[in-house]
Amino acid sequence: xxxxxxxxxxxxxxxxxxxxxxxxxxxxxxxxxxxxxxxxxxxxxxxxxxxxxxxxxxxxxxxxxxxxxxxxxxxxxxxxxxxxxxxxxxxxxxxxxxxxxxxxxxxxxxxxxxxxxxxxxxxxxxxxxxxxxxxxxxxxxxxxxxxxxxxxxxxxxxxxxxxxxxxxxxxxxxxxxxxxxxxxxxxxxxxxxxxxxxxxxxxxxxxxxxxxxxxxxxxxxxxxxxxxxxxxxxxxxxxxxxxxxxxxxxxxxxxxxxxxxxxxxxxxxxxxxxxxxxxxxxxxxxxxxxxxxxxxxxxxxxxxxxxxxxxxxxxxxxxxxxxxxxxxxxxxxxxxxxxxxxxxxxxxxxxxxxxxxxxxxxxxxxxxxxxxxxxxxxxxxxxxxxxxxxxxxxxxxxxxxxxxxxxxxxxxxxxxxxxxxxxxxxxxxxxxxxxxxxxxxxxxx
Amino acid sequence: xxxxxxxxxxxxxxxxxxxxxxxxxxxxxxxxxxxxxxxxxxxxxxxxxxxxxxxxxxxxxxxxxxxxxxxxxxxxxxxxxxxxxxxxxxxxxxxxxxxxxxxxxxxxxxxxxxxxxxxxxxxxxxxxxxxxxxxxxxxxxxxxxxxxxxxxxxxxxxxxxxxxxxxxxxxxxxxxxxxxxxxxxxxxxxxxxxxxxxxxxxxxxxxxxxxxxxxxxxxxxxxxxxxxxxxxxxxxxxxxxxxxxxxxxxxxxxxxxxxxxxxxxxxxxxxxxxxxxxxxxxxxxxxxxxxxxxxxxxxxxxxxxxxxxxxxxxxxxxxxxxxxxxxxxxxxxxxxxxxxxxxxxxxxxxxxxxxxxxxxxxxxxxxxxxxxxxxxxxxxxxxxxxxxxxxxxxxxxxxxxxxxxxxxxxxxxxxxxxxxxxxxxxxxxxxxxxxxxxxxxxxxx
Numbered sequence: 022x023x024x025x026x027x028x029x030x031x032x033x034x035x036x037x038x039x040x041x042x043x044x045x046x047x048x049x050x051x052x053x054x055x056x057x058x059x060x061x062x063x064x065x066x067x068x069x070x071x072x073x074x075x076x077x078x079x080x081x082x083x084x085x086x087x088x089x090x091x092x093x094x095x096x097x098x099x100x101x102x103x104x105x106x107x108x109x110x111x112x113x114x115x116x117x118x119x120x121x122x123x124x125x126x127x128x129x130x131x132x133x134x135x136x137x138x139x140x141x142x143x144x145x146x147x148x149x150x151x152x153x154x155x156x157x158x159x160x161x162x163x164x165x166x167x168x169x170x171x172x173x174x175x176x177x178x179x180x181x182x183x184x185x186x187x188x189x190x191x192x193x194x195x196x197x198x199x200x201x202x203x204x205x206x207x208x209x210x211x212x213x214x215x216x217x218x219x220x221x222x223x224x225x226x227x228x229x230x231x232x233x234x235x236x237x238x239x240x241x242x243x244x245x246x247x248x249x250x251x252x253x254x255x256x257x258x259x260x261x262x263x264x265x266x267x268x269x270x271x272x273x274x275x276x277x278x279x280x281x282x283x284x285x286x287x288x289x290x291x292x293x294x295x296x297x298x299x300x301x302x303x304x305x306x307x308x309x310x311x312x313x314x315x316x317x318x319x320x321x322x323x324x325x326x327x328x329x330x331x332x333x334x335x336x337x338x339x340x341x342x343x344x345x346x347x348x349x350x351x352x353x354x355x356x357x358x359x360x361x362x363x364x365x366x367x368x369x370x371x372x373x374x375x376x377x378x379x380x381x382x383x384x385x386x387x388x389x390x391x392x393x394x395x396x397x398x399x400x401x402x403x404x405x406x407x408x409x410x411x412x413x414x415x416x417x418x419x420x421x422x423x424x425x426x427x428x429x430x431x432x433x434x435x436x437x438x439x440x441x442x443x444x445x446x447x448x449x450x451x452x453x454x455x456x457x458x459x460x461x462x463x464x465x466x
Numbered sequence: 467x468x469x470x471x472x473x474x475x476x477x478x479x480x481x482x483x484x485x486x487x488x489x490x491x492x493x494x495x496x497x498x499x500x501x502x503x504x505x506x507x508x509x510x511x512x513x514x515x516x517x518x519x520x521x522x523x524x525x526x527x528x529x530x531x532x533x534x535x536x537x538x539x540x541x542x543x544x545x546x547x548x549x550x551x552x553x554x555x556x557x558x559x560x561x562x563x564x565x566x567x568x569x570x571x572x573x574x575x576x577x578x579x580x581x582x583x584x585x586x587x588x589x590x591x592x593x594x595x596x597x598x599x600x601x602x603x604x605x606x607x608x609x610x611x612x613x614x615x616x617x618x619x620x621x622x623x624x625x626x627x628x629x630x631x632x633x634x635x636x637x638x639x640x641x642x643x644x645x646x647x648x649x650x651x652x653x654x655x656x657x658x659x660x661x662x663x664x665x666x667x668x669x670x671x672x673x674x675x676x677x678x679x680x681x682x683x684x685x686x687x688x689x690x691x692x693x694x695x696x697x698x699x700x701x702x703x704x705x706x707x708x709x710x711x712x713x714x715x716x717x718x719x720x721x722x723x724x725x726x727x728x729x730x731x732x733x734x735x736x737x738x739x740x741x742x743x744x745x746x747x748x749x750x751x752x753x754x755x756x757x758x759x760x761x762x763x764x765x766x767x768x769x770x771x772x773x774x775x776x777x778x779x780x781x782x783x784x785x786x787x788x789x790x791x792x793x794x795x796x797x798x799x800x801x802x803x804x805x806x807x808x809x810x811x812x813x814x815x816x817x818x819x820x821x822x823x824x825x826x827x828x829x830x831x832x833x834x835x836x837x838x839x840x841x842x843x844x845x846x847x848x849x850x851x852x853x854x855x856x857x858x859x860x861x862x863x864x865x866x867x868x869x870x871x872x873x874x875x876x877x878x879x880x881x882x883x884x885x886x887x888x889x890x891x892x893x894x895x896x897x898x899x900x901x902x903x904x905x906x907x908x909x910x911x
Contacts, residue, residue, distance in 0.1 A: 046812060050835045133857055139846065141856060148868050149838065230868045245694050251869040272891030279893030367491060378891075389886050390495045393594065401584065401889030410897070411586060411885070412578055412906035423593050423675045424696040425870035428885045440856070440873045441834050444846030446717030446823075448724030452855070461857035 034221035037211050038150065038177055038228045044206035045149045045175035051205065053124035059198070059205045060120035060170055064113040066198035067163060071109045073194070077186035078104045078159065085183050094183060097286070101158045102184055112163045115415060119167040122414045125432040126173050132464040136457065138445045140464070145436045147173035149230040152222055152250070153417070154179045156236055159187040164415050166195050166210050172435035175206075177222060177229065179213040188212060223248035231425075231435075233418045238345070253430060255421035257345045257371040258288025260403040263362040263388070265379035266299040272400050273304055273378045274311060279402040280376065282315045285349050288419060289374050289396075289406045292345055293352045295362045298324065301355045305329055309353075317349045324355035342369040359384055363391045370394060372421045374406040395421060395428035479666035482656050483595065483622055483673045489651035490594045490620035496650065498569035504643070504650045505565035505615055509558040511643035512608060516554045518639070522631035523549045523604065530628050539628060542731070546603045547629055557608045560860060564612040567859045570877040571618050577909040581902065583890045585909070590881045592618035594675040597667050597695070598862070601626040601681055607636040609860050611655050617880035620651075622667060622674065624658040633657060668693035676870075676880075678863045683790070698875060700866040702790045702816040703733025705848040708807040708833070710824035711744035717845050718749055718823045719756060724847040725821065727760045730794050733864060734819050734841075734851045737790055738797045740807045743769065746800045750774055754798075762794045769800035787814040804829055808836045815839060817866045819851040840866060840873035 051059075067074070082103050088094035130143040151174050155161045162178060169176035180188040192212040199205045213222065222229065226249040234244040238256040245252050262280050264273045280291035296305060301324065309329040312319050320337040321329060334353075341352040342365070356362050359377075366375050376398035377388040385399035396406040406429060408416025413431030420426050426434030451457040496504075512519070527548050533539035575588040596619050600606045607623060614621035625633040637657040644650045658667065667674065671694040679689040683701040690697050707725050709718045725736035741750060746769065754774040757764050765782040766774060779798075786797040787810070801807050804822075811820050821843035822833040830844035841851040851874060853861025858876030865871050871879030896902040 275891050283894050396885045398887040401892045404894035423882045437868045440841045442843040446720050447846045449849035
């Protein structure tokens with residue numbers, strides 16, 4: 022099947038999403054082996070057709086280059102858009118890694134005999150249709166498509182306009198690969214391009230089960246406000262590191278520095294450093310010096326200013342505690358103890374990732390119980406909160422919501438369960454009249 | 467503490483919800499034993515102060531009686547409003563049953579060594595603050611309050627205006643019982659009364675983690691449309707029973723009749739009966755006779771009309787397949803086979819409960835995989851889909867959504883998880899530079 026035959030009519034969003042929905046009903050019934058075969062075929066096709074992908078990517082990059090020169094596109098976005106032979110090989114490798122993960126479907130979560138010959142199973146199944154809206158990076162296409170296929174879900178992708186050609190070719194290759202399997206529907210993956218398409222997609226709460234917006238805080242908020250579809254994502258990432266009074270100084274320096282400077286633009290970077298007053302004198306001047314040496318702008322509370330006044334620290338205001346800098350800027354606050362740190366975090370944090378540096382297991386446990394966040398760490402950089410690092414294989418996104426899935430979300434977040442009840446003609450009447458009572462006997466297997 | 471001291475200022479909804487939020491942060495840290503002690507104290511208090519509850523309920527009933535006479539309130543609503551000594555004893559018993567359930571918190575869902583001395587745990591924790599809006603039945607107050615306390619959540623209740631006095635006394639007793647424990651916050655349960663309060667509550671997406679509307683389809687839709695808070699609930703319950711060609715006739719009669727007539731007004735009652743054409747002649751005339759004898763109005767497709775024309779069957783229209791009657795009415799359609807039944811259900815069903823009557827395990831499995839519903843049954847009445855019958859102890863509600871929790875939702879639906887990472891000063895830098903690689907070694911315990 023040629024690429025053009027597979028090209029989507031993006032004019033009719035609802036029709037396309039309905040085709041994805043019908044595909045989802047079929048995907049839900051495919052065996053784990055079949056889903057693996059289809060994934061490996063897709064990985065092979067991406068490698069075999071690398072030249073097409075590179076050619077398309079060059080077209081996108083040529084246009085993007087002009088946009089960079091005219092200031093419409095940032096250099097960072099441009100860098101993320103460009104792919105290479107090596108990038109394509111990595112795409113294929115990632116798909117094979119996802120194929121290798123344990124099957125998330127048909128897992129039995131519980132089994133109970135409600136009464137004689139009346140057995141209830143709770144088993145995992147796919148969500149159905151997942152919508153994912155993302156920017157630039159073309160490797161998101163195979164990443165999301167592989168997670169969706171592995172978990173038996175159809176996926177509606179909407180990429181950035183700047184990656185139009187690359188995304189189109191990647192989706193066409195994916196669909197071509199699926200078309201070799203008569204029982205695997207090609208509409209498992211459909212692609213949209215425009216903002217108008219997104220606006221239409223957000224209205225389709227009867228057809229789409231979950232929407233994953235990957236983008237700016239403003240965009241995530243827009244999606245939540247404009248759709249009845251459940252949303253998995255994160256707006257802000259206001260992460261903290263708290264240095265307790267008993268902290269090992271080296272660990273405190275290492276964790277703080279890595280959390281801030283290892284990759285400042287991402288959501289799991291630290292924005293505010295909280296420091297126990299009893300360790301502040303020993304810790305802060307050196308820490309500030311390290312930040313300054315790494316090119317970090319430091320904003321401090323009054324007590325921080327006293328301790329590091331000569332080191333170019335700027336006074337922090339209330340606004341600083343609420344701010345996701347996404348840049349080489351850190352705010353520092355000296356606190357009276359772990360309780361004040363917890364209060365500050367629960368008030369200003371975005372429930373993403375919070376780390377404590379302490380040698381005390383009890384203090385760490387208290388911090389972890391009281392802090393309301395998806396990821397709570399002891400003596401580790403906030404930058405560890407990530408699907409790959411967590412061993413999930415890949416991630417659909419990171420969720421700071423508290424419903425369904427939290428933190429880095431992999432395959433499991435794309436599944437739900439159904440209850441299957443097997444009887445022999447059982448009716449509710451006799452239980453309701455008190456003639457029979459339930460046994461509720463858990464079955465072990 | 468007297469009741470009046472506990473009375474809420476409903477004038478400031480946001481302030482009250484914030485108090486519940488602070489209570490939630492404390493609740494999350496209580497031990498399982500402490501939560502059980504508080505639950506048992508609440509159960510005892512409800513029994514000990516039965517006279518107060520009955521007096522309040524009589525006030526509500528007196529007003530409601532007038533409303534029934536003037537036609538403003540249905541007799542069914544009135545019946546659900548009234549409680550009794552026995553009803554109160556049952557409330558206490560249900561609370562003790564919930565206390566007895568396994569602790570849903572601090573359950574370890576996974577444990578993995580990411581690298582040496584870097585261990586990641588995934589553990590269950592409470593959602594935080596749950597809003598529940600319900601009608602009439604005062605026993606919902608202790609039911610929801612006990613599920614919330616057992617799972618470490620604060621709860622914002624909004625009952626019907628007709629149960630104002632009863633609900634107020636029940637919540638006051640609950641809060642008084644908690645006030646005996648210095649570490650258990652009384653604001654674990656707060657109560658609202660008016661529609662204006664609900665409108666305010668729906669705006670508080672920063673303070674409330676989940677909203678459970680228990681009421682009409684219109685009300686659930688209103689909540690979904692007017693709030694950014696995730697919603698757990700069900701709009702319609704359009705449930706089907708499909709009789710396969712190999713069905714045991716007696717099972718087919720029993721399951722169909724129980725699914726329709728055992729309690730027609732509820733969401734898990736059957737609305738449409740689908741019948742394989744090969745069994746229709748043997749099954750339908752007798753089935754229709756049984757329905758008619760039970761006072762059920764029968765609406766049939768053309769083929770049904772042919773087989774049961776003389777039995778007072780009314781022709782069904784397209785509208786009938788989309789209709790939740792919630793009454794003693796059934797629509798019947800003859801289908802060519804299990805595929806047509808599955809297609810009909812996936813098109814018109816509300817993803818609630820779907821049952822097949824067949825002697826074939828293979829056909830049942832196929833039906834269960836292809837049908838997109840929370841509950842899929844073989845040879846059992848649709849009326850079994852219920853938290854008590856499933857052995858969940860109690861239910862917060864039934865969900866036809868596919869995110870977070872599905873079907874009857876008990877304690878587990880009120881929990882989520884957090885990731886806890888324990889390191890020794892680990893930073894991401896060395897992994898990012900390729901100096902170290904992750905081990906991702908699952909830990910068994």
